[in-house]
Amino acid sequence: MPEMRPNSSSLVVVANRLPIDDSVAPDGACEWRRSPGGLGSALHPLLRHTPATWVGWAGGTGPAPRLPDIDGVRMHSVALTAEDLRDHYEGFANATLWPLYHDAVEQPVYHRRWWEAYQRVNQRFAEAAAAVAEPGGLVWVQDYHLQLVPGLLRALRPDLRIGFFLHVPFPPPELFMQLPRRAELLRGMLGADLIGFQRAQAAHNFAQLVVKVLDLPATDRRIGVDDRVVRVGAYPVSIDTAELAALANRPDVTARARRLRHDLGDPQQVILSVDRMDYTKGIEQRLKAYSELLASGDVKVRDTVLVQVAVPSRERVGQYQILRDRVEREVGRINGEFGRVGEPAIHYLTQPFDRAELAALYRVADVMAVTPLRDGMNLVAKEYVAARVDDTGALLLSEFAGAAAELKQAYLVNPHDLEGLKQVLLTALRAGPDDVGDRMRAMRAHLHRHDIRAWARSYLSALDQTGSLVTRLGSTG
Numbered sequence: 001m002p003e004m005r006p007n008s009s010s011l012v013v014v015a016n017r018l019p020i021d022d023s024v025a026p027d028g029a030c031e032w033r034r035s036p037g038g039l040g041s042a043l044h045p046l047l048r049h050t051p052a053t054w055v056g057w058a059g060g061t062g063p064a065p066r067l068p069d070i071d072g073v074r075m076h077s078v079a080l081t082a083e084d085l086r087d088h089y090e091g092f093a094n095a096t097l098w099p100l101y102h103d104a105v106e107q108p109v110y111h112r113r114w115w116e117a118y119q120r121v122n123q124r125f126a127e128a129a130a131a132v133a134e135p136g137g138l139v140w141v142q143d144y145h146l147q148l149v150p151g152l153l154r155a156l157r158p159d160l161r162i163g164f165f166l167h168v169p170f171p172p173p174e175l176f177m178q179l180p181r182r183a184e185l186l187r188g189m190l191g192a193d194l195i196g197f198q199r200a201q202a203a204h205n206f207a208q209l210v211v212k213v214l215d216l217p218a219t220d221r222r223i224g225v226d227d228r229v230v231r232v233g234a235y236p237v238s239i240d241t242a243e244l245a246a247l248a249n250r251p252d253v254t255a256r257a258r259r260l261r262h263d264l265g266d267p268q269q270v271i272l273s274v275d276r277m278d279y280t281k282g283i284e285q286r287l288k289a290y291s292e293l294l295a296s297g298d299v300k301v302r303d304t305v306l307v308q309v310a311v312p313s314r315e316r317v318g319q320y321q322i323l324r325d326r327v328e329r330e331v332g333r334i335n336g337e338f339g340r341v342g343e344p345a346i347h348y349l350t351q352p353f354d355r356a357e358l359a360a361l362y363r364v365a366d367v368m369a370v371t372p373l374r375d376g377m378n379l380v381a382k383e384y385v386a387a388r389v390d391d392t393g394a395l396l397l398s399e400f401a402g403a404a405a406e407l408k409q410a411y412l413v414n415p416h417d418l419e420g421l422k423q424v425l426l427t428a429l430r431a432g433p434d435d436v437g438d439r440m441r442a443m444r445a446h447l448h449r450h451d452i453r454a455w456a457r458s459y460l461s462a463l464d465q466t467g468s469l470v471t472r473l474g475s476t477g
């Protein structure tokens, strides 16, 4: 049994990023801010006020900063060098795995040097987790950046319960088989006691690969590895529904929504999209559909405006730079061609917003267009539904977002089908209040039952058979 360490935690979350990001202010001071992204949005409200340690990268390079606790959660930062950042985060994680796991909508890039960095950085995260976890504690490893950590951590600390959750899709065998180091990656994940995916299809893909590549006995729920059984399952991640609804109901937020609508020219209808600037989000396809509807006269700038929020992401990865250039050129073209003085066709914003401003945007949107080409879940879709406290608003949702498996009453669309996208967007714009209300009520009821705490409870009760941790999480507000 490992010795008891001072400052050790019974629950350790390991994720590539801490729920903060450093940025340098114009006067040279270092500021901390919450970085846009699904993982932080999901785990931050959950862990708040839970005695836990979060192991992750604080953004930036150089020595690991010492950080204060945030909302009672201890922040344990892991240092990444400029080379780690380039080859692990920008390279293997975001130029190899990210496109491969998202249907290869962009070409995955393979470099041997990136794999070395992936191993090295995963080892560093595993050592950091091993150093802060209490004897017999529970370590919950998150996402595709850290797929080797469960195996590496088990070798260092066999006393721990180890969970792994993948926030992104897990691809079918015909795509995953491209990966030069596929066997090592699968073995790394199998170091966990429980592997969670967003959708049942992902668990099925994983089990098939384990049989095919590692020749292990596997079903979609259980895999035999050495003398252990690794459990596998679908646990669709969610949001703090009640908190977002309360925020959306706040008088300052509703006043802000009215002000936004006025500033947009009091149009009959507002369409909103909120994405990280990512090629998986289908931004270009959506702009094309909107532009064609403007050209055909089905949508008129005077009556309908599109607000596209696209916060830049992974800006040093080439495919992301190319995407941003293309999106900005297209927004410029559409505004030049269809806008009028004081009436742009698209209100394009690249800033990160605080939660209240996002809630006000959700409240102003008559139609929310969430049309990724592939997405593990898409929390923006869930946030929109939670914010529509008066049961108005139409959600246009891609069939290829994990959220579509739950939000079945959305206006579902195949974003690869341009004509279909145009038609469903028009259907959502023209839908009557009864249809919109029925759909929204059903989706809101679903999200109140299946919120972030329900997600954590179902995952952690499967992982932590003593149940003590689940009780503690359930009691935090």
Ligand code: ADP
Binding pocket: 035, 036, 037, 038, 039, 041, 274, 275, 276, 309, 310, 311, 350, 351, 352, 353, 354, 358, 377, 378, 379, 380, 381, 383
């Ligand atoms: P992903 O994990 O791929 O980024 P999700 O839709 O699951 O996609 O999660 C995105 C999260 O980032 C949501 O919680 C959303 O509110 C947040 N977000 C997106 N854009 C912004 C923005 N401009 N400012 C602040 N938060 C944002």
Ligand code: F6P
Binding pocket: 017, 035, 036, 037, 038, 039, 040, 143, 167, 168, 276, 313, 314, 376
């Ligand atoms: O789930 C997808 C994901 O990689 C999350 O882990 C993260 O919150 C989000 O996308 C944003 O990505 P990044 O950490 O690269 O900014």
